Amino acid sequence: MKPIIDTITAPSAEIRAAAQARIDSLAKPLGSLGRLESIAAQVAAISGTITPAPRRKCTIVMSADHGIVEEGIACAPQEVTAIQTINMLKNLTGICVLSNANGADVRVVDIGIKPNISHPGLIARKVRPGTANFAKEAAMERHEAEQAVLTGIQVVQELAHEGYNLIGTGEMGIGNTSCSSAIFMALTGASADEAVGKGGGITDEALARKKQVISAALALHQPDPADPLDVLSKVGGLDVAGMVGCFLGAAHSKVPVVIDGFISAAAALVACRLNPLVREYLIPSHRSAEPGYVRIMAELQLEPLLHLDMRLGEGTGCPLAFGIVDAALSMLSTMATFDEAMINRDYLVDIRP
Numbered sequence: 001m002k003p004i005i006d007t008i009t010a011p012s013a014e015i016r017a018a019a020q021a022r023i024d025s026l027a028k029p030l031g032s033l034g035r036l037e038s039i040a041a042q043v044a045a046i047s048g049t050i051t052p053a054p055r056r057k058c059t060i061v062m063s064a065d066h067g068i069v070e071e072g073i074a075c076a077p078q079e080v081t082a083i084q085t086i087n088m089l090k091n092l093t094g095i096c097v098l099s100n101a102n103g104a105d106v107r108v109v110d111i112g113i114k115p116n117i118s119h120p121g122l123i124a125r126k127v128r129p130g131t132a133n134f135a136k137e138a139a140m141e142r143h144e145a146e147q148a149v150l151t152g153i154q155v156v157q158e159l160a161h162e163g164y165n166l167i168g169t170g171e172m173g174i175g176n177t178s179c180s181s182a183i184f185m186a187l188t189g190a191s192a193d194e195a196v197g198k199g200g201g202i203t204d205e206a207l208a209r210k211k212q213v214i215s216a217a218l219a220l221h222q223p224d225p226a227d228p229l230d231v232l233s234k235v236g237g238l239d240v241a242g243m244v245g246c247f248l249g250a251a252h253s254k255v256p257v258v259i260d261g262f263i264s265a266a267a268a269l270v271a272c273r274l275n276p277l278v279r280e281y282l283i284p285s286h287r288s289a290e291p292g293y294v295r296i297m298a299e300l301q302l303e304p305l306l307h308l309d310m311r312l313g314e315g316t317g318c319p320l321a322f323g324i325v326d327a328a329l330s331m332l333s334t335m336a337t338f339d340e341a342m343i344n345r346d347y348l349v350d351i352r353p
């Protein structure tokens with residue numbers, strides 16, 4: 001893992017400048033395509049070419065169970081993790097239909113589901129069958145957190161080898177907003193009021209309990225904010241750790257990587273703490289309705305592209321952002337420059353009487 005983290009390099013500043021110069025030469029007022037311009041320049045810099053082709057797109061769904069559901073602070077029974085994972089493999093879930101509608105693929109990884117699932121489409125990389133209840137004991141061993149991160153790195157490397165060059169990060173894990181809030185609080189010192197929300201949907205009473213449980217767990221474990229692996233192993237999740245690996249692996253493979261919602265954003269924060277250069281590879285998709293999301297974005301100094309009041313998770317923001325990225329690249333590669341456009345002034349007809 002460390003050799004990968006230590007050999008991440010920055011996207012090319014030269015290509016970014018050349019792409020920006022081309023964007024500025026296009027037939028439009030300077031800056032008038034807004035965020036499409038910075039996305040196009042970012043992807044060009046990452047890919048090492050001024051005119052990147054349309055992307056091959058895939059969202060990785062990391063599925064795992066969470067012992068913290070024992071505390072009664074999750075949105076649904078634990079078995080929903082496995083059931084929804086099967087539904088993903090059958091192309092039935094939110095991430096599947098939004099990916100189908102946007103020309104993108106989905107890969108589903110069992111990185112720590114409690115039951116075993118047998119399906120030819122499943123990438124079976126279970127590190128352990130769910131985390132322990134971190135209200136009582138560490139979620140996992142440090143070596144297990146490392147293995148989960150390494151798994152995420154490897155899955156991205158495999159996809160990059162297959163030719164995918166735009167990756168989305170998704171997850172399925174009942175209870176994973178709790179560990180994401182705990183990670184965010186441990187790394188930044190944010191309060192429970194700032195970091196904890198209703199996740200998939202819980203009562204006001206359960207929310208109050210969720211805040212208490214997470215605060216007490218952080219007091220119990222005292223995770224070291226300077227050691228992201230310590231935080232992940234004490235209060236993290238196998239799905240989140242796998243997504244951390246996806247961000248690291250994408251940056252290492254020079255592939256742009258899209259952030260989905262709150263859980264994905266917490267994983268991106270961990271990856272950036274492991275190597276700040278990862279930030280240059282990130283594309284935030286949508287503003288999750290989970291309240292901690294905007295605070296993580298502020299911490300990362302990123303601004304989501306879309307505001308759709310979504311909070312499903314699974315990676316559902318990613319296929320929506322993919323369409324925007326492809327549009328931005330199309331602008332960069334195929335739009336006429338001012339010089340090309342002005343050739344056509346010959347066609348102008350003087351319509352004055």
Ligand SMILES: O=C(O)c1ccc[n+]([C@@H]2O[C@H](COP(=O)([O-])O)[C@@H](O)[C@H]2O)c1
Pocket residue numbers: 073074075076171172173174175176177178198199200201260261262263264288289290310311312313314
């Ligand atoms: O991504 C988000 O912003 C998001 C916000 C709330 C809930 N979720 C999804 O809901 C599940 C976690 O919710 P919970 O309440 O069980 O912690 C998990 O499977 C996530 O995919 C996802």
Ligand SMILES: Cc1cc2nc[nH]c2cc1C
Pocket residue numbers: 075076080084172173200312313314
């Ligand atoms: C049905 C259902 C689908 C989900 N997808 C992500 N989290 C979820 C939580 C539930 C409850």
